Amino acid sequence: MAKTLFYFIVFPGFLFTALVGLLVSWIDRKVTARVQWRVGPPLLQPLYDFVKLLGKETIVPQAGAKLTFLLSPLFGLAAVTIVSTLLWLVMISPKVTFLGDLIVVIYLLAIPSICVIIGGFASGNPLASLGASREMKMVLAYELPFILAIFTPVIQAQGAIRLGDLLQYQWANSIFLNSWSGLIAFVVAIICMQAKLALVPFDIPEAETEIIAGPYIEYSGVPLALYKLTRWMMLFVVPMFLVIMFMGGIVFSGWHILWGILKYVLLLVIIILMRNTNPRLRIDQAIKFFWGPMTILAVVGVILAFLGL
């Protein structure tokens, strides 16, 4: 019991993920600043932002539903924490988790978006409702190609549905990225990840130049801090999930750890560069993009995987 609590709260759960999330979001801001030819924020900037938000007044709008409004950020945070715990435990000892944890992870990764939707609708602000409805459309749009892309490795590994089995299959044979179907699924998954993280070009739900901050507009103080923390943790957890699914995860022995971290950094660089070189899409363009080219590409990947390519 104490061990489980340690896993969830300290390593690899909440504290570890939160600290790495703060660091990663700083890297994101710093690299963005360098791309724009400026200096950028100091290392502790995300921590300052977080502590400041904790110290501010929390306002619940009069028209809002108080309980839902305040609880939804907590659920999102809890979901990301559980995903991170599962992923790292699987990498440390592949035998430890249960059958079907891949499906649980996919479900849990959808929960933060759903919490944003619920929180946005609960705040009783028209712009927040608009943002929440856009977020809902985004979830409907990107989940289909994302799940298709995630199941390509499962088909390649003869239907292994446990993360640990998938990892061991990759360690025994070669990584899934090393095949045509894996490559196609990986590209689709990266673009879906960008939408999952709600970063440019898919930051349509919160588009600060048109609907201010979307679902977050009425949030202040502690709930806003939790939302920000959830976003930063997602920036760490979702690429980590792709590293496990397609690139063989992190092997905990000697130099392999560094190699594993490099895999994550590669994905992070791709995310940041995509974010800095693209304009924002409209919501209809995004849905057409995901249900059209992306889904077709993902289906091609699945067919290739069935053919064994």
Next chain:
Amino acid sequence: MDIKTKALTKSLWVFHFASAPCNNCDIEILDALTPRFDLERFGILLVGSIRHADVMLVTGAVSPKGAVRLKRLYEQASKPCLVVAVGACACSMTMFRDSYNVAGPVDKIVPVHAYIPGCPPKPEAMIMGVVKLIKALKKG
């Protein structure tokens, strides 16, 4: 100085309220936020929602209609929220002093923590104003 104040001084999120200005001050504010001056070095970000803001920049001589909104926005902000009057009009109304359709300088409507005079103030002046504001915060 406690940790709350330190975090606040290191991460000031700015909300921009334009109450009937001539837009010169607004353009200078946007100048100050460009990569050339790079205010993100000090944790200063522009936010769109007053609920997220720590600093409210007010420009222009406040009109009677604007005064109602300004007061309401200040009440909607999550405290501590600092108000900075940017430009000569917001500080003292200068040439609009005796006009029939102004409600007064900003400090007659909401409490003001820093004044940045100038018509319009340069981005450097604004940065200096913010630095002085941070110093005042640190003193408590």
